[in-house]
Amino acid sequence: MRRLAPVLRQDGVDTDLISLIKTILAACKEISFRVGQGELAGVLGSTLDENIQGETQKKLDVLANELLKDMILETGVVKAISSEEEDYTVAGNPEGRYLVTFDPLDGSSNTDINSLIGTIFSILPARADVDAADAAQFLQPGTAQIAAGYVLYGPSTMLALTTGKGTKLYTLDKTYGGFLLTQEEVAVPGVTAEFAINMSNQRHWQPGMQAYVADLLEGKPGPRGKNFNMRWIAAMVGDVHRVLCRGGIFMYPSDTKDPNKPNKLRLMYEANPMSFLVEQAGGLSSTGYQRIMEIEPTDIHQRVAVILGSKHEVETCLKYHQS
Numbered sequence: 001m002r003r004l005a006p007v008l009r010q011d012g013v014d015t016d017l018i019s020l021i022k023t024i025l026a027a028c029k030e031i032s033f034r035v036g037q038g039e040l041a042g043v044l045g046s047t048l049d050e051n052i053q054g055e056t057q058k059k060l061d062v063l064a065n066e067l068l069k070d071m072i073l074e075t076g077v078v079k080a081i082s083s084e085e086e087d088y089t090v091a092g093n094p095e096g097r098y099l100v101t102f103d104p105l106d107g108s109s110n111t112d113i114n115s116l117i118g119t120i121f122s123i124l125p126a127r128a129d130v131d132a133a134d135a136a137q138f139l140q141p142g143t144a145q146i147a148a149g150y151v152l153y154g155p156s157t158m159l160a161l162t163t164g165k166g167t168k169l170y171t172l173d174k175t176y177g178g179f180l181l182t183q184e185e186v187a188v189p190g191v192t193a194e195f196a197i198n199m200s201n202q203r204h205w206q207p208g209m210q211a212y213v214a215d216l217l218e219g220k221p222g223p224r225g226k227n228f229n230m231r232w233i234a235a236m237v238g239d240v241h242r243v244l245c246r247g248g249i250f251m252y253p254s255d256t257k258d259p260n261k262p263n264k265l266r267l268m269y270e271a272n273p274m275s276f277l278v279e280q281a282g283g284l285s286s287t288g289y290q291r292i293m294e295i296e297p298t299d300i301h302q303r304v305a306v307i308l309g310s311k312h313e314v315e316t317c318l319k320y321h322q323s
């Protein structure tokens with residue numbers, strides 16, 4: 001099986017970017033080790049703090065964030081980082097060629113129940129004429145991403161990675177200590193009978209989403225003419241991994257539950273990197289009204305509605321948003 005660096009070299013990825021990706025993965029391997037130790041590593045449970053978005057921080061959120069931040073900034077090729085767990089962007093080397101955004105720990109509510117969690121990251125180009133401390137440099141659409149990926153801390157630790165030449169899956173070989181290529185060309189099946197959505201929010205969705213999911217639930221006798229199954233891992237990283245592996249549609253639509261927070265998922269840390277991975281595997285990703293990767297961000301902590309996955313199913317869902 002092939003190691004990561006030679007695969008990246010073959011895809012034409014330059015040396016600085018390879019070493020940056022390897023550094024991110026070194027941090028993820030450390031997180032994977034601590035996650036695997038669970039209660040024994042003393043990393044479960046919450047801190048007394050909240051992040052800027054008012055969410056309680058888990059000990060693992062903080063640990064993963066510190067590991068990633070410190071190791072990425074030490075590479076010297078990164079101009080600044082932006083993290084879900086940092087109120088503000090953090091400046092690195094003013095000469096750095098890259099910007100990195102990350103969700104250090106996705107699926108925080110799963111940490112204490114030994115369920116799926118992961119790390120999501122995205123790499124953007126830095127601009128030479130912008131100050132390293134300027135948060136505005138991060139406000140680039142997802143189409144500008146140079147690379148994106150996630151590391152899933154599951155029964156095995158897996159990496160999904162794209163540098164714009166398809167999406168590849170790697171598995172961490174814990175005996176050798178590195179990621180080995182286990183699926184070269186991920187292809188999301190265009191047709192699916194599996195959906196993922198938090199059904200408990202149903203009454204708060206907009207009419208288009210209400211109508212779409214109602215038709216899925218009607219099953220074979222209904223307008224879709226087939227039975228659908230449902231899955232919900234409560235960690236986007238786990239749900240998107242399933243979509244990459246066997247297709248499906250994953251949705252976190254806008255809702256009216258909290259008028260100050262119509263959307264849950266973050267554009268820079270979750271939606272853009274996952275959209276890049278899914279599109280590179282032949283799937284689609286939209287807010288319902290716009291391709292996610294074409295959104296011009298206005299805030300580093302911005303949130304968006306997400307509908308992604310199997311091409312034909314996403315297209316069907318989007319039709320319900322037109323009327």
Ligand SMILES: O=P(O)(O)OC[C@H]1O[C@](O)(COP(=O)(O)O)[C@@H](O)[C@@H]1O
Binds near residue numbers: 103105107234252264
């Ligand atoms: O509480 P819900 O509605 O199940 O939300 C689950 C969603 O929240 C998230 O966990 C948010 O991520 P964080 O754990 O990074 O805050 C997504 O990964 C997931 O899809």
Ligand SMILES: [Mg+2]
Binds near residue numbers: 103106270
């Ligand atoms: Mg998350």
Ligand SMILES: [Mg+2]
Binds near residue numbers: 084105107108
């Ligand atoms: Mg998180």
